Amino acid sequence: MATQRRIDRARFVIEVAQAIVAEIGADRVGIRISPAHNIQDVWEKDDAETRTSYGALIAGLAQLGLAYLRVLQADPAGDLIQDLRRALGGTFIVNSGFSKMTTRDEAITAVDESIADLIAVGRPAIANPDLVTRWEQGAEENEVDHASVYGPDEREYTDYPFLQG
Numbered sequence: 001m002a003t004q005r006r007i008d009r010a011r012f013v014i015e016v017a018q019a020i021v022a023e024i025g026a027d028r029v030g031i032r033i034s035p036a037h038n039i040q041d042v043w044e045k046d047d048a049e050t051r052t053s054y055g056a057l058i059a060g061l062a063q064l065g066l067a068y069l070r071v072l073q074a075d076p077a078g079d080l081i082q083d084l085r086r087a088l089g090g091t092f093i094v095n096s097g098f099s100k101m102t103t104r105d106e107a108i109t110a111v112d113e114s115i116a117d118l119i120a121v122g123r124p125a126i127a128n129p130d131l132v133t134r135w136e137q138g139a140e141e142n143e144v145d146h147a148s149v150y151g152p153d154e155r156e157y158t159d160y161p162f163l164q165g
């Protein structure tokens with residue numbers, strides 16, 4: 001019964017994804033999930049239940065051939081996340097969350113160790129308009145100004161400096 005409820009709960013996301021795919025094509029649709037990760041106190045702590053919930057979701061989405069699965073998880077190399085990755089197929093993107101800022105080394109390790117195909121970057125990308133160049137060169141990064149990250153205006157989103165020279 002409880003398992004059936006969790007499978008039913010996945011239906012909303014699956015049907016929304018189906019509708020979007022029908023409009024714009026599966027190659028332009030991805031999904032972001034955060035299993036067993038504390039997001040503003042929404043935190044799945046029961047491993048078996050988490051597996052059932054996300055297993056049902058991914059099984060429903062797998063038939064759609066989505067472009068990517070993006071996961072927020074402090075330990076994306078763990079069994080649950082890697083099993084979900086295999087179940088969905090396609091490009092797999094990770095981000096380890098707010099507790100530690102994404103670093104170049106973390107990104108390189110994730111790809112080199114086949115933990116993910118790509119890494120999603122938040123704050124360093126906001127603070128460095130040329131982050132790709134900086135990571136290619138191993139150059140220093142601008143520090144993010146946390147006070148301006150969520151607004152209130154265009155400041156910092158438009159005036160972080162590029163590398164000189």
Ligand SMILES: Cc1cc2nc3c(=O)[nH]c(=O)nc-3n(C[C@H](O)[C@H](O)[C@H](O)COP(=O)(O)O)c2cc1C
Nearest residue numbers: 032072095097098100101102120121122123124149
């Ligand atoms: C300004 C800002 C807005 C964000 N908005 C979203 C969002 O809408 N949906 C989401 O899943 N994550 C969102 N995130 C979280 C990021 O995807 C990412 O998990 C987080 O920034 C940690 O990665 P980082 O260390 O590279 O910044 C946001 C982060 C920032 C800084």
